[in-house]
Amino acid sequence: MRLIKKVSVLVLAIAMIVGSIFTGKVDNSYAATSSIKKLNVGKEYKYDLDGDKDEDYIKVYISGDKLKLKVNNATKTLISNFNEEYYYSVKLYDFNKKDKSKEIVCYWSIDDTWATRILKFKDDKCKVNKLYNDAILKNYNPNNGMITFEEYDNGRYNAFSKAIGCFCCYGKVRLNGYNLYNQYTANTFGIVKNNKYKANKKLIVYTNTNSKIKKFTIKKDDKVYITALYKKGNDKYIKVKDTLGKTGYVKVGTSMLFKNKSCVWAR
Numbered sequence: 001m002r003l004i005k006k007v008s009v010l011v012l013a014i015a016m017i018v019g020s021i022f023t024g025k026v027d028n029s030y031a032a033t034s035s036i037k038k039l040n041v042g043k044e045y046k047y048d049l050d051g052d053k054d055e056d057y058i059k060v061y062i063s064g065d066k067l068k069l070k071v072n073n074a075t076k077t078l079i080s081n082f083n084e085e086y087y088y089s090v091k092l093y094d095f096n097k098k099d100k101s102k103e104i105v106c107y108w109s110i111d112d113t114w115a116t117r118i119l120k121f122k123d124d125k126c127k128v129n130k131l132y133n134d135a136i137l138k139n140y141n142p143n144n145g146m147i148t149f150e151e152y153d154n155g156r157y158n159a160f161s162k163a164i165g166c167f168c169c170y171g172k173v174r175l176n177g178y179n180l181y182n183q184y185t186a187n188t189f190g191i192v193k194n195n196k197y198k199a200n201k202k203l204i205v206y207t208n209t210n211s212k213i214k215k216f217t218i219k220k221d222d223k224v225y226i227t228a229l230y231k232k233g234n235d236k237y238i239k240v241k242d243t244l245g246k247t248g249y250v251k252v253g254t255s256m257l258f259k260n261k262s263c264v265w266a267r
Helices: 002-021 158-164
Strands: 044-047 056-063 066-071 074-079 087-093 103-110 113-122 125-133 135-141 146-152 168-176 179-182 185-188 203-206 214-218 223-232 235-242 247-251
Touching: 066 087, 066 103, 074 103, 074 113, 074 125, 103 135, 158 223, 158 235, 203 235, 214 235, 214 247
Parallel strands: 113 135
Antiparallel strands: 044 056, 056 066, 066 074, 087 103, 103 113, 113 125, 135 146, 146 168, 168 179, 168 185, 185 223, 203 214, 203 247, 223 235, 235 247
16 A cells, blocks of 8 residues: 555645645634644744643754654653654644644654654643554544544554455544544545455345344355444444445454455555
8 A cells, every 4th residue: 555655645745735825714624634833843832732821832853863742841752763764744733622722743654654643731741642553644623623544554443454455544533632532433445445345255244333133145256345444342343335335334353354356455
C-alpha cells in the first residue's frame, strides 16, 4: 500500500495548505484538518491548553536523535530516532470545542511508515499521550470531538490482516476532555472498498454483530465487497456486500477468509 500512502501524504499536504489559506471558510461542523497553529521547532508559544485562563508555555525542539515537546515543566518525546528525512508536523488543535481544552498533535512519515500522536496537558502534567500507528488525521468534528483517521493494516485493526490481507479504512475516535474512545466501526475506502474478494470457504453472514441469526451464506468462490471493519474487545467482524447488494457481517478469526489472489497485497 506504499503508493496509496504516498499519494495520501501529497493530498494531505495540499489540504493543509488550502486549509491554512481558507481558514475563514471552514465548515464549523466538519473542520477537515484545520488547526489553530503550526508549532515550529525552536520557537516558543503561549496558549491556554487546559481552559484555566492561564497561558501555558510550549516549545518543540530537537535533542540528540529525538524530537521533543515541552509544556510548562513537562517534557515528552514526540519522535524517537528522529532525523531530517522525516516528513513531520506539530500543530495545535481544538478537536472538541465543548471540553474547553486543546490538543497538540504530532504527525510523521518516513518511507512506508507513518504515525500520529495526540497529547493533552493540564498544568504541568501530560494527561494524554496516545500514539496511533499507521494512521493520519483525516478530519474531525469540533462539535462532538469525533476524529477520523486514515488507517492501514499496521494500525489498530492489524489483526484483520490475517483474515483479509492488506487494507485501508477510516477509523474513528471520539475525544472528550482527557478521554479518548475508540469507535467500533471503520469504513473501508479506495482499492479495498472496490476490491472483489473471492471466498476461500463457506462463510456465514449475520444480520448484525450482536446477532447469531444467519442472514445468508457466501459459498466458496463467491465474490463479495468488504465495506467496513468492526472491532469491540475481542469480537471482530467484517461487513460484506455481495454482488446482488445484500449486506451483513462475517465473524473474523485468525484464518484467511478469502483466496490470496483476490486479496489486496500492497506491502
